[in-house]
Amino acid sequence: MSGIAPAGDPVIPDYGQASECVINNGPFCGDWFVDQWSTVFWPPLVDHISMVIIAVVIGFVIAFAAALIAYRKKWLAGPIGIVATFLYTLPPLALFQLLVPFTGLTLLTVEIALVCFTLVIIFQAVLAGLAAVPEDVKRSAIGMGLNQRQLMVKVELPLALPSIISGLRIATVLTVSVTTIAAFVVDSGLGSPILKAVSSPFNTQFIGAGALAVLLAFVLDGLLVVVGRVLTPWTRARV
Amino acid sequence: MDESEGLMNEIFGAFPFIAANFGMLMEKTSEHLIISLVPLLAAIVIGVPVGIWLGHIHKGEFLAVSITNIGRALPSLALIAILIGFVGIGMLNAMIALFLLAFPPILSYAYQAVNSADRDLTRAARGMGMTPLQVLNKVELPLGLPMIISGIRTAAVLTVSSATIATIAGSGGLGDVILNQVAYGIEGVLAGAVWVAILAILVDQVFALLLRVAAPTGVKQLRATTV
Numbered sequence: 001m002s003g004i005a006p007a008g009d010p011v012i013p014d015y016g017q018a019s020e021c022v023i024n025n026g027p028f029c030g031d032w033f034v035d036q037w038s039t040v041f042w043p044p045l046v047d048h049i050s051m052v053i054i055a056v057v058i059g060f061v062i063a064f065a066a067a068l069i070a071y072r073k074k075w076l077a078g079p080i081g082i083v084a085t086f087l088y089t090l091p092p093l094a095l096f097q098l099l100v101p102f103t104g105l106t107l108l109t110v111e112i113a114l115v116c117f118t119l120v121i122i123f124q125a126v127l128a129g130l131a132a133v134p135e136d137v138k139r140s141a142i143g144m145g146l147n148q149r150q151l152m153v154k155v156e157l158p159l160a161l162p163s164i165i166s167g168l169r170i171a172t173v174l175t176v177s178v179t180t181i182a183a184f185v186v187d188s189g190l191g192s193p194i195l196k197a198v199s200s201p202f203n204t205q206f207i208g209a210g211a212l213a214v215l216l217a218f219v220l221d222g223l224l225v226v227v228g229r230v231l232t233p234w235t236r237a238r239v
Numbered sequence: 240m241d242e243s244e245g246l247m248n249e250i251f252g253a254f255p256f257i258a259a260n261f262g263m264l265m266e267k268t269s270e271h272l273i274i275s276l277v278p279l280l281a282a283i284v285i286g287v288p289v290g291i292w293l294g295h296i297h298k299g300e301f302l303a304v305s306i307t308n309i310g311r312a313l314p315s316l317a318l319i320a321i322l323i324g325f326v327g328i329g330m331l332n333a334m335i336a337l338f339l340l341a342f343p344p345i346l347s348y349a350y351q352a353v354n355s356a357d358r359d360l361t362r363a364a365r366g367m368g369m370t371p372l373q374v375l376n377k378v379e380l381p382l383g384l385p386m387i388i389s390g391i392r393t394a395a396v397l398t399v400s401s402a403t404i405a406t407i408a409g410s411g412g413l414g415d416v417i418l419n420q421v422a423y424g425i426e427g428v429l430a431g432a433v434w435v436a437i438l439a440i441l442v443d444q445v446f447a448l449l450l451r452v453a454a455p456t457g458v459k460q461l462r463a464t465t466v
Contacts, residue, residue, distance in 0.1 A: 027324050089443045091400035094432035097417055101250055101429065170311065177314035181404060184418065194320045198407050203324040210317030217312035 022204070029204040040193055040205060045212055048189040051182065052175045052220070055111055059118030059171065066119075067126035068152075077127065084120040092117070092178045096185045110182040117178055118171040125167020129160025162235060165228035169221050176217040180210075190216070252426035253433060260427070264416070264434055271412035271438070274330060274405060275398040278338035282345050283391060290349025290390075294356075294383070295375050303350040310343025315401040319408050333402065333410035340401055341394035348390020352383030381455040388453050392446035399439050413438070 021029035033041070070077040087095075095113045103109040133156050141155045183191025190213045197205030229236065257264060293299040319336045326332045356379040364378045406414030416423055416431030423431070 085443075086440060089396055089400075089439050090436050091403050091439055093400075093403045093414070093417060094436045094439075097428050097432040098436070101425070173308075173312050177312070177317075180314040180316040183316075190314075191316050194316055195407070198320055198323060201323060201328075206317075206320035207324050210314070210321045213314045213317045214312055217314070221308070221312065 025201075025203055027203050028207050032204050033208050036205075041208060041212060044188065044190045044192055044209065045216070048176070048179055048213070048216065051107070051110060051114065051179050051189055052172065052216075055114035055175050055179075056118050056168070056172050058111070059115045060122050060168065062115070063119045063122035064126055067123050067130070070123075070127055071130045080123065084123055087116045088120040090116075092181045093184060096182065100185065105185055107186055107188065109185055110179070110188075114175055114178060114182070118175055121171040121174065122164075122167045125163050125170070126160065129163030129167075130156055132163065133159045158232070161232050162228065165224060165231070169224045169228075172220050172224060173217045176213060176220060180213050250429065252424075253429040256423070256426040256430040257434065260423075260430070264413075264430070267411065267413045267416055267431075268434070268438065270410075271399070271402050271414075271435070274333050274410050274412050275337060275395075275402040278334045279341050279391070279395055279398050281338050282341035282394060286342050286345035287349045287387060287391075290346045291353050291375070291380070291383075291387075294350045294353025295371070295379060297354055299350070300354070303347045306343045307347040310340065310347075313340065315340055316404050316407075319405055323408055328409040330410045332408040333405035333412075336405065336408070337398045337401060341398050344393040344397070345390045348393070349383075349387045352386035352390070353379045355386075356382050382458065384453045384455070385450055388446060388450050392443065392450065395446055396439055396443050399435075399442050403435055 019029060019031050022032050066080060070080055092113065095116065096109060099109045099112055103112065137155060137159070138151065141151050146154065179189050180191035180194065182189050183195050190209045193209040194206040197203075197209070290303070293303060315336065318339060319332065322332045322336050326335060353375070360378055360382070361374055364374045369377065402410075402412050403414040403417055406412055406418055413431050413435045417428055417435065420428050
């Protein structure tokens with residue numbers, strides 16, 4: 001008898017106040033976006049950026065080396081090109097899922113697939129840049145006494161730089177896009193708040209995260225344009 | 240040992256799955272092709288003429304370039320998600336998203352194809368007394384056709400590939416199989432992934448073939464003699 005608490009007012013948990021927009025699930029609620037920035041958007045954004053940078057850097061190193069080899073040994077360019085085209089044609093989601101049995105639902109799976117996509121683009125960009133160096137320029141450089149190595153470092157690579165940078169730009173923007181799909185495999189990157197919100201569905205979360213992904217692509221692209229300008233001052237001097 | 244055996248079972252389990260569920264896969268494939276090819280067709284119908292016209296009058300370079308850049312930066316998943324907010328769940332959402340993905344490459348390739356036609360050739364054609372329309376029909380278009388088709392090829396691969404993700408908008412297609420491990424098991428997921436990969440490669444190869452056929456005979460002969 002005495003152990004039973006007296007019946008009082010029902011306890012209503014206090015979940016705080018939601019704004020009109022959040023209650024009505026409007027297309028985009030600025031207040032919610034700002035409130036949740038540090039928990040919902042910022043951590044995935046950081047993960048996203050790091051995944052993209054890792055993939056582009058590794059892809060660049062491998063593709064650059066492969067392109068230099070293919071440039072020296074012309075017969076290799078054909079087979080590498082065919083493999084590259086097939087890799088590029090694979091739907092990202094399919095590639096992720098096909099890697100899962102081997103490397104599991106891990107970041108490694110994601111990075112392998114992302115590197116595959118960057119490889120293709122950067123490889124072709126480097127090779128195209130090198131192939132476009134005019135014969136005359138190369139001959140005069142050799143005539144000036146440059147050896148193979150000097151020719152590559154001082155003449156061919158600088159002239160190929162605009163093409164390499166544009167390849168890097170395309171690869172980076174594409175990787176930002178494909179990394180959102182990685183959320184099907186690992187709970188990381190901007191795709192993850194999108195996927196979580198789509199099943200609810202809560203508009204602000206997936207529209208916010210989607211817009212962040214698009215913005216990120218533009219910002220990284222712009223950064224690379226600036227890097228390209230700094231690295232190739234002669235392309236502007238000609239005007 | 241056990242683990243690698245399990246891995247092998249999973250991978251080879253995909254093939255019996257394809258055999259056992261062939262009808263279902265074909266049904267999903269036809270859905271997949273509808274949601275990817277209808278938007279592609281719409282993008283061709285609008286993008287190619289606009290691109291050709293802009294290229295012919297040599298205007299709108301800025302427009303073509305910025306549409307390409309924006310298009311490339313649009314993550315397909317984000318696009319589909321954003322459209323769920325405005326259009327809702329269903330096939331229409333997926334089709335609009337895929338149209339927006341397919342349009343930029345088609346427009347910009349068509350523009351480049353006509354815009355980059357050798358100015359000497361178009362001037363010579365003018366000098367021979369051709370009207371602007373004849374220059375377009377007899378010089379610029381035949382020379383630019385391969386490039387127009389490469390744009391469509393890029394867009395086709397993109398739509399077929401992105402259609403797998405469109406399943407989150409409830410549009411059906413092969414993504415249903417790849418993303419539904421609960422219903423189809425790991426074999427089903429792998430089988431779906433292999434299937435859609437083959438589909439993408441097939442689509443790519445069809446356009447590669449078309450590309451070879453489309454080059455004007457004169458250009459083909461030139462290539463044969465110079466290479």
